[in-house]
Structures are given as C-alpha cells and as structure tokens.
Amino acid sequence: MINFNGTLSENNTILSIQNRGYAYGDALFETIKVVSGKILFWEDHYFRLMASMRILRMEIPMAFTMEFLEAEILKTLGVNSQLKETARVKLQMHRNEGGLYTPTTADVSFIISVKPLTENFYLLNNDFYEVDLFKDYYVSPSLLSTLKTNNKALNIVGSIYAKENNLNNCLLVNTNKHVVEALNGNVFLVKGNTIKTPPLTDGCLKGIMRTQLINIIKTLPEYQLEEDSISPFEIQKADEMFITNVITGIQPVSKYRKKSYDNAVAKLLLQKLNVKIRLG
Missing domain, CATH: 3.20.10.10 (D-amino Acid Aminotransferase, subunit A, domain 2)
Incomplete structure (x- = not known):
C-alpha cells in the first residue's frame, strides 16, 4: 500500500497524466533506509528535502514537520508489515497540477512507498565492480x-x-x-x-x-x-x-x-x- 497525502491506498495508479512530476519533472524525492522502525539519517533527509523544496519554490505546508513526515513513513511501513523489517522508503514531493512550465500553484502533495531490503546494516561488497x-x-x-x-x-x-x-x-x-x-x-x-x-x-x-x-x-x-x-x-x-x-x-x-x-x-x-x- 502507498501513502498519498496521509491516505493509505492499494491503488498505485492514482496520479493523472497532468501530474507535474510526470509532465515536467516538477518533483523531488528522498530514498531512505529504515531498519526495524528506525529511519536512518532522518534529520539529514528531512532538512535536505525542505531546502530543496525552497529552492524549487514549492510551498511547504506548516504541517510538514519532521515529526509529521516521520509518523507518515512509519504508518506506511506498518500497513505494509515492514515496521520490524529493513525497508527502502521513497518519499516523493510534487507540485500540484496546474499550468504548463509556469505553475498555477505552489502547493504540494506527497507520496510514500516502501520496498523490503535484506540487510539490516551495511556490508562490504567484495564482488568485482x-x-x-x-x-x-x-x-x-x-x-x-x-x-x-x-x-x-x-x-x-x-x-x-x-x-x-x-x-x-x-x-x-x-x-x-x-x-x-x-x-x-x-x-x-x-x-x-x-x-x-x-x-x-x-x-x-x-x-x-x-x-x-x-x-x-x-x-x-x-x-x-x-x-x-x-x-x-x-x-x-x-x-x-x-x-x-x-x-x-x-x-x-x-x-x-x-x-x-x-x-x-x-x-x-x-x-x-x-x-x-x-x-x-
């Protein structure tokens, strides 16, 4: 299940063709590793995302605190039975629909999706690279x-x-x-x-x-x-x-x-x- 603006859904096709992330690349994302409910380097991820949103002149909702987004990530992990596992989380922010190159709004939406990972901590890969x-x-x-x-x-x-x-x-x-x-x-x-x-x-x-x-x-x-x-x-x-x-x-x-x-x-x-x- 995915988390779209706080609503959990099994529908992975909720975005329209007018979505600005799809149509113009008007979107940001964070790829995050979570181990047994612990979001690794969460503070760094959060502040990078907020700084990036400001650079792209997206409107950051007052509700988008570090605690709020952390809770939404954990909620998504929970509904996917990943809270006690190791998971890859993708947190995406896109500007809402409207306009061509020039947006008609600075408002944003978020999507959180999760995938399982196998290793809790980081291992040295000695394979030829x-x-x-x-x-x-x-x-x-x-x-x-x-x-x-x-x-x-x-x-x-x-x-x-x-x-x-x-x-x-x-x-x-x-x-x-x-x-x-x-x-x-x-x-x-x-x-x-x-x-x-x-x-x-x-x-x-x-x-x-x-x-x-x-x-x-x-x-x-x-x-x-x-x-x-x-x-x-x-x-x-x-x-x-x-x-x-x-x-x-x-x-x-x-x-x-x-x-x-x-x-x-x-x-x-x-x-x-x-x-x-x-x-x-």
Whole structure:
C-alpha cells in the first residue's frame, strides 16, 4: 500500500497524466533506509528535502514537520508489515497540477512507498565492480544539479550505456571535465592518507551518505579530507575509489580501465559507519 497525502491506498495508479512530476519533472524525492522502525539519517533527509523544496519554490505546508513526515513513513511501513523489517522508503514531493512550465500553484502533495531490503546494516561488497566515464552528456554545475529531482535523464541514459558495455556503473563528468559523481551515488578517491570527494560547486548530488562519511573522516587523525575537483587523470593514480549512497552504504570500485583498486579504507569507513548507526 502507498501513502498519498496521509491516505493509505492499494491503488498505485492514482496520479493523472497532468501530474507535474510526470509532465515536467516538477518533483523531488528522498530514498531512505529504515531498519526495524528506525529511519536512518532522518534529520539529514528531512532538512535536505525542505531546502530543496525552497529552492524549487514549492510551498511547504506548516504541517510538514519532521515529526509529521516521520509518523507518515512509519504508518506506511506498518500497513505494509515492514515496521520490524529493513525497508527502502521513497518519499516523493510534487507540485500540484496546474499550468504548463509556469505553475498555477505552489502547493504540494506527497507520496510514500516502501520496498523490503535484506540487510539490516551495511556490508562490504567484495564482488568485482568496474566503472568507466560516461561522456555522452555532461552535468552542468549549479545549485539545481545538487538536488534529488525527478529530472534524471542523464542517469537513465548513463545506466543504459553501462549495461550495454558490461559495466557496473559510470562516472559522470561536468562541463568543466571534472568527475562529479557516479550514476547512483557520490564518489570518493583515496591517495595515500588523503580522501578526496568532489565539492557541491562541481554539481554533485548533496548526498546523505556523502555527508555521513565526511563527518566520519574528519574524526580520523590518520586521514585528511579534501573537497576538491577531481580530474579523470587522478582516478588512474588513486589507491582506492568507492561510491556511496544510503541504500548500499559504501561500494568499493575494483577496476577503472586498466587500473585496479584496494578497498582497505572503504572497509574501515564501513565499520565506523555501522558503529555510528548502532550508537545513534
């Protein structure tokens, strides 16, 4: 069952063809991991969503407090018998119908849907994982590119390219020819004792897991964090590369072209991440 504006329904076809999220991509979403009724990193998800809605000039209802949306998520999990399980929650916000490119309203609606997941905490995936650059189209670095909107044409075409070329993932490049992110997460490089990730000004998604790992890395005296542009040349010189998102956690990359990588730092950070979740 889904939750549409607080009403639980078994009808998965409640949206009309005039829905602005469908017609114009005038929508945002958060992908959230929930373990036994505990919403991981909920505060970060909530404030990112609220900030994104303001950037898109959506009207945020007074009722949309962190407590209200949390309760709606838990209600949806409960009716789907997922409260004591591990689940993937998708919280979508779209501007209400009306207008063409120019909306006739700033009011919004929300939809919450859930799917089961198998792992409670984050596990290191040691399977072979190969990536390459996707250079058919580029990310335009701006505030809009850091938002999690329904405009994901670049990620879709890139994912098809990856499948056609037997790749596990692709790295997206911005118009300045800097590596920005992967198709489904943020990118980190390790070189010696330096851990580097692209800055938001390069156009990467303001990832929730990215934020968690940045905070963890800052507590490790043996490593230095850099938020700076990454060139394709640097990728071939790195000791390690990994991709992050809230569902997988940390995905080590095994190979980029002729370069192979270790995963020692990814393993360390994953342990720290799971400790943080247990204590949080």
